[in-house]
Amino acid sequence: MIKENNILEELTRLIVDGDDEKIKEITKKALNTGIDPYIIIDALNKGMKIVSKRYEDRDIALPELILAGDAFQASMDIIKPKIKRKSEKKVGRLVIGTVQYDIHTLGHELVKTMMEVEGFECWDMGGDVPDEKFIEKVKEVNADILGLSALMTTSMPKQKDVIDALKKEGIRDRVKVIVGGAPVSQEWADKIGADGYGKDAIEATIVAKKLLKIE
Amino acid sequence: MEEMSSMERVTAVLNHKIPDRVPVIFWALTIGAREAGIKMFEYSTDGKKMAEGQLNYLRRYGVDAVIPGSGIAEVAEMFGTKTKYYDTMYDTPAIGETVVKKPDDWEKLELSITPGISASLEATLIIREETNNEVPVMGTVVSPLTLATWIRGMAETIRDTRKNPDELHKGLNIITDIERDMVDAQISLGTEIFFMPITRASRDLFTDKQYKEFGIPYDLKVLESLKSNYVIGHVCGNYPMLDTIIERYPLSAVNWWDRGTKYSLKDGRDMKERYNSKVVLVGGLDQNKTLIMGTPKDVENEARDAIEQVAIDGEFILSGGCELSAITPPENILAAVETAKRYGKYPIGWIV
Ligand code: B12
Numbered sequence: 001m002i003k004e005n006n007i008l009e010e011l012t013r014l015i016v017d018g019d020d021e022k023i024k025e026i027t028k029k030a031l032n033t034g035i036d037p038y039i040i041i042d043a044l045n046k047g048m049k050i051v052s053k054r055y056e057d058r059d060i061a062l063p064e065l066i067l068a069g070d071a072f073q074a075s076m077d078i079i080k081p082k083i084k085r086k087s088e089k090k091v092g093r094l095v096i097g098t099v100q101y102d103i104h105t106l107g108h109e110l111v112k113t114m115m116e117v118e119g120f121e122c123w124d125m126g127g128d129v130p131d132e133k134f135i136e137k138v139k140e141v142n143a144d145i146l147g148l149s150a151l152m153t154t155s156m157p158k159q160k161d162v163i164d165a166l167k168k169e170g171i172r173d174r175v176k177v178i179v180g181g182a183p184v185s186q187e188w189a190d191k192i193g194a195d196g197y198g199k200d201a202i203e204a205t206i207v208a209k210k211l212l213k214i215e
Numbered sequence: 216m217e218e219m220s221s222m223e224r225v226t227a228v229l230n231h232k233i234p235d236r237v238p239v240i241f242w243a244l245t246i247g248a249r250e251a252g253i254k255m256f257e258y259s260t261d262g263k264k265m266a267e268g269q270l271n272y273l274r275r276y277g278v279d280a281v282i283p284g285s286g287i288a289e290v291a292e293m294f295g296t297k298t299k300y301y302d303t304m305y306d307t308p309a310i311g312e313t314v315v316k317k318p319d320d321w322e323k324l325e326l327s328i329t330p331g332i333s334a335s336l337e338a339t340l341i342i343r344e345e346t347n348n349e350v351p352v353m354g355t356v357v358s359p360l361t362l363a364t365w366i367r368g369m370a371e372t373i374r375d376t377r378k379n380p381d382e383l384h385k386g387l388n389i390i391t392d393i394e395r396d397m398v399d400a401q402i403s404l405g406t407e408i409f410f411m412p413i414t415r416a417s418r419d420l421f422t423d424k425q426y427k428e429f430g431i432p433y434d435l436k437v438l439e440s441l442k443s444n445y446v447i448g449h450v451c452g453n454y455p456m457l458d459t460i461i462e463r464y465p466l467s468a469v470n471w472w473d474r475g476t477k478y479s480l481k482d483g484r485d486m487k488e489r490y491n492s493k494v495v496l497v498g499g500l501d502q503n504k505t506l507i508m509g510t511p512k513d514v515e516n517e518a519r520d521a522i523e524q525v526a527i528d529g530e531f532i533l534s535g536g537c538e539l540s541a542i543t544p545p546e547n548i549l550a551a552v553e554t555a556k557r558y559g560k561y562p563i564g565w566i567v
Contacts, residue, residue, distance in 0.1 A: 018377070055419075058418060058419065058454065060422070061418060061419060061420055061421050061422045061425065062369075062373060062419060062420045062421070063373045063376060063377065063421065063422075063425060066370050066373050066374070067373070067374070067377060070374070101301050101303070101306040101307075101309075103299075103309045103310070106369060106370060109370075128299070128309065152307075153503055153507055153540050153542065154305055154306060154307070154540055154541060154542055155306075182453075183503055
């Protein structure tokens with residue numbers, strides 16, 4: 001038990017340190033010791049939440065945040081095959097990307113990572129995504145949530161275009177739309193008829209869960 | 216007719232003399248496409264069209280300087296990135312493919328002349344001739360770390376700071392040397408005033424310690440080669456390292472988002488005092504809110520407030536806090552210039 005706790009604490013620390021090499025080794029060790037994959041994921045999540053909070057408080061800068069995300073992904077890659085065999089505990093299906101004409105992708109990638117932390121299955125569309133590509137993907141994977149990121153005042157209107165396209169396709173009520181990005185605000189979200197807005201990755205998860213009525 | 220030409224007005228301020236009135240300058244690149252009524256690709260790669268767009272912008276609004284160019288992709292392209300153009304009038308060309316794909320590529324960087332940069336240089340010469348040298352046509356020089364993130368990608372560069380710092384330093388050294396050559400080329404074409412985006416000096420992107428290692432030494436080296444020119448530094452981002460820049464960088468002027476960050480123009484003036492600096496302050500208008508979404512009256516109020524805050528003893532240029540968006544309504548640009556003409560005449564008294 002003590003050994004288990006030590007391993008889990010080390011995993012949390014490796015996320016905070018953004019060490020994507022060592023964490024692979026310790027993740028394997030944890031699995032070999034027989035720790036439940038979901039308990040391992042909890043330890044990783046704890047690290048990601050610490051890092052996100054510190055970033056929002058400006059205690060750390062973007063490098064620490066990105067490296068923590070790398071470490072999280074590295075560990076998850078090892079854990080994922082192990083949990084596939086258990087019944088999937090996914091809480092929702094998220095399609096996310098940055099709207100057309102806008103190549104700022106770092107923000108929505110972090111949102112994606114935090115949504116994974118919360119148990120969402122995610123499809124990352126990348127940046128500069130044409131409206132119809134979002135629609136296709138939402139249909140294809142039967143998404144519950146569509147996340148649209150825009151980092152520029154010139155690309156914000158594209159968020160509205162995607163929402164309008166969903167309406168035109170007659171599938172607007174099948175998917176909740178959340179929007180974000182530095183120039184985006186709650187007022188803008190209301191104005192374009194989005195279902196939610198998140199100022200950062202943590203808020204994004206809270207809003208998404210609320211919309212899907214997950215406790 | 217005003218007392219001074221734009222060139223006289225701007226150089227007076229940069230030389231710490233009192234001009235006839237507060238000058239107005241924007242970092243206005245892509246807006247040139249709209250002003251020429253053409254799509255972005257044409258504007259970005261055809262020097263005559265770019266000159267036409269920038270000249271229209273100059274004449275239509277009466278601003279005090281121009282900076283030919285189409286944005287970061289054009290500069291990055293010289294180092295080998297591929298540019299992605301959109302078939303519209305307003306959307307900034309983007310870096311479509313980076314060039315440093317693995318750490319070893321850092322030492323292979325070299326410069327090539329591209330249609331984008333040729334267009335900018337051609338436009339520079341045309342505008343200078345058309346305006347009889349009475350308007351500053353500014354050159355561009357980019358902070359090496361900023362450039363590194365363009366040609367490698369932001370996240371990858373960040374990973375290199377941790378995992379491959381030696382290779383990254385090699386790359387930064389090469390970029391710095393190339394930048395110095397580019398500065399020389401522009402000087403030989405007659406450029407005296409440079410605009411320098413220093414956009415990674417922001418505490419949400421890098422910590423002070425990281426910027427001290429990967430940013431400052433290279434910025435200072437580039438500035439060294441600009442010793443006998445004027446440089447307007449632009450510090451971007453939500454948490455600009457304004458204090459460091461004012462304390463340590465030999466800049467003629469500094470521009471930041473004074474309406475969107477915790478540092479107001481007044482704070483900038485306090486920092487000047489603290490560090491015994493004579494740097495000219497550039498800003499006052501919110502490029503993301505007031506200029507785009509406000510009314511001309513809002514722009515006037517904001518401009519008057521800025522003038523009231525810091526213009527009284529000179530050393531001030533009215534501007535936005537970052538690039539002027541291509542969707543900024545014409546009447547708002549006009550309102551900024553009009554306000555400088557009406558309320559920015561020297562001597563400036565307190566406006567009551
Ligand atoms: C890094 C960066 C770049 C990198 C992007 C690398 C990448 N792969 O993402 C590069 C160098 C490529 C780049 C290019 C350009 N950039 Co840029 N860039 C930035 C910068 C410095 C940081 C953005 C960032 O990554 N922040 C860190 C992340 C973690 O934060 P975030 O993106 O805000 O995301 C958080 C929240 O917003 C939220 N969120 C984000 N998305 C979503 C989505 C949902 C659904 C939800 C709920 C929440 C959410 O959660 C995230 C995590 O907390 C910003 C300035 C700034 N400080 O914001 C400028 C900035 C966004 N860029 C700007 C500009 C102008 C450009 C260029 C046009 C430059 C040019 N003149 O050529 C080009 C864009 C070309 C194009 N067509 O897209 C301007 C935009 C101004 C405007 N018009 O509104 C900014 C604001 C700089 C400025 N002060 O002017 N840029």
